[in-house]
Amino acid sequence: MNERTMSIRVPYVTRVEGHGNIVIDMREGKLVTSHLEVVEPPRYFEAMLKGYPYSDVALITSRICGICSVGHQMTSLKATERALGITVTDQTVLLRKLLVYGATMQSHVLHIFFLAAPDLLGAPSVVPLAASHPDVVKMALRMKKLSNDICDRLGGRTIHPNRLVPGGFTKLPSMEDLRWIQRMLETQMVPDAKASVDLLASLASKFPAFHRETEYVGLRSDQEYAFYDGQIASTDTGLSPVSDYRSITNEFVVPHSTSKHCRHARGSYSVGALGRLNNNFDKLNPMARGVAERLGLKPVVTNPFLNTAAQLVETVHVVEESLKILDQLLTRGIQDEKPVGPGQLREGRAAEATEVPRGILFHDYTYDNRGQIVKANCIIPTTQNTQCIDDDMSELVPWMISQDMSEEKMTLTLEMLVRAYDPCISCSVHFLDVEFRR
Amino acid sequence: MTIVAVGNETMGDDGIGPFLAGLVRERREAGSWPTQTEVLCADPTMAVCCAAEGTPVLVIDAADMGLEAGEWRAVSAREVLPYAGGKGSTHSMSVSQAIQMADALGCLDRLRILAVQWGSLEPGSQLSAPVRERVPAMLDWIEKEAQRWP
Numbered sequence: 001m002n003e004r005t006m007s008i009r010v011p012y013v014t015r016v017e018g019h020g021n022i023v024i025d026m027r028e029g030k031l032v033t034s035h036l037e038v039v040e041p042p043r044y045f046e047a048m049l050k051g052y053p054y055s056d057v058a059l060i061t062s063r064i065c066g067i068c069s070v071g072h073q074m075t076s077l078k079a080t081e082r083a084l085g086i087t088v089t090d091q092t093v094l095l096r097k098l099l100v101y102g103a104t105m106q107s108h109v110l111h112i113f114f115l116a117a118p119d120l121l122g123a124p125s126v127v128p129l130a131a132s133h134p135d136v137v138k139m140a141l142r143m144k145k146l147s148n149d150i151c152d153r154l155g156g157r158t159i160h161p162n163r164l165v166p167g168g169f170t171k172l173p174s175m176e177d178l179r180w181i182q183r184m185l186e187t188q189m190v191p192d193a194k195a196s197v198d199l200l201a202s203l204a205s206k207f208p209a210f211h212r213e214t215e216y217v218g219l220r221s222d223q224e225y226a227f228y229d230g231q232i233a234s235t236d237t238g239l240s241p242v243s244d245y246r247s248i249t250n251e252f253v254v255p256h257s258t259s260k261h262c263r264h265a266r267g268s269y270s271v272g273a274l275g276r277l278n279n280n281f282d283k284l285n286p287m288a289r290g291v292a293e294r295l296g297l298k299p300v301v302t303n304p305f306l307n308t309a310a311q312l313v314e315t316v317h318v319v320e321e322s323l324k325i326l327d328q329l330l331t332r333g334i335q336d337e338k339p340v341g342p343g344q345l346r347e348g349r350a351a352e353a354t355e356v357p358r359g360i361l362f363h364d365y366t367y368d369n370r371g372q373i374v375k376a377n378c379i380i381p382t383t384q385n386t387q388c389i390d391d392d393m394s395e396l397v398p399w400m401i402s403q404d405m406s407e408e409k410m411t412l413t414l415e416m417l418v419r420a421y422d423p424c425i426s427c428s429v430h431f432l433d434v435e436f437r438r
Numbered sequence: 439m440t441i442v443a444v445g446n447e448t449m450g451d452d453g454i455g456p457f458l459a460g461l462v463r464e465r466r467e468a469g470s471w472p473t474q475t476e477v478l479c480a481d482p483t484m485a486v487c488c489a490a491e492g493t494p495v496l497v498i499d500a501a502d503m504g505l506e507a508g509e510w511r512a513v514s515a516r517e518v519l520p521y522a523g524g525k526g527s528t529h530s531m532s533v534s535q536a537i538q539m540a541d542a543l544g545c546l547d548r549l550r551i552l553a554v555q556w557g558s559l560e561p562g563s564q565l566s567a568p569v570r571e572r573v574p575a576m577l578d579w580i581e582k583e584a585q586r587w588p
Binding site: 157 | 480490535543
């Protein structure tokens, strides 16, 4: 019988966005504490939005994150448009999807190669990895730069795009921009993505063989593998409209974290690449589906470490999806469309969701009749994953002991678990009810 | 040559890189810049991306070098490699880490750094007067550098 007593502390987990600590305490075989402590201060973005006009809101919320800036902007625009009754054109939707896919490549490549790959290839960080595996890092840099360039050509910047406004784009990409993206995806990204799959397949045994059943949540659409739009899908409870998002998230506060936690049908749920893959597997494009099968991913995937592998499947999927959209846009040509205005301003409230790289993102806005924000709520994917990480740790520690792992190996495995979720810790911190008294 | 401008335009002199990059872009678009200099306002990772692909890169960043505000130094990445280290932000690689990575990838000699001593990093402010005064001289130097390293 295990009567082990041990403590594991990882202050400031590295290779994640933001600051979080791993705290594990076991006393005489009983796991007393297994937490990811989020120690970031609150951000107050929702409070900052109060009083701002609808035209400025997406530019402000884009600043919530330097990695998911496109996702925040997109979700924000959709919520504003629904609240104010703005219907965008088909061309706008296609261009926005293209940008979302570019941002997904940007973020997934960053996580797979710069944050997760050092663990799989035995390097402490990406800088030593560049010395030991220069070809891998050069390939990652190529992929990262191309995805940055795609975002730049479509959104005007590599991050925090400035061409997206409610109703459309202030500046449209040229046909030459689209042809360039198409050419680069075909000639550079596709071969690099295939080489990445070969690499990850060769490293499959490096992922801990740990499984824990949980609820997986992501958007789902009848038309496609959902990123831009859809209903909320749960592997436990099926579909729900986005307007009911609070009945899914059920935020609550825990003493060890400045990030709220979420739970739905079980004690916690998981969002992110696995949340999407487990709810949208049938919608994967052919090449991506082949990659999933090669990497051993078949729903319901219950190994949280394989979120990184699912991100690679999605990288291939969004490349295929981007090429489809580019075919459509290049065939029909870019129409010189001005952003659609709101017409007569009115009071309104709407919640919208987009799949950003780390999972489902909700923005919920209430506007007054001058088109100014009265109330805002943003629920970020990492907020939804923090309880799931804690629950994983609770089962991972006994599992690691059963595998006779050294404490050093356990520590690394716990760090790998947190990194597998690709958490955006500083973005996960928000307060709903902020009152300023003067 | 590719310019990689690092910094935040809403944080006082931290925005010197994007400010100079904007001027280069304006001149290039007006046809008064002598070369096809590519300009990126991005994190330092992009500097390594470009250098690894064979492109000479000039990184422009604000720095604290113990000088008077607005003084600037142009150095090769190799010159500052012995001092490179430390940590990046939680969102991106630091210039220091980019130098280390460029060294590991064998493209260090394609990186040059234009470091500008900041005077103020006040959130919400623009460039300080001492830094703004030096902008024309910096721009002239960048133009010459672009011609030397087209």
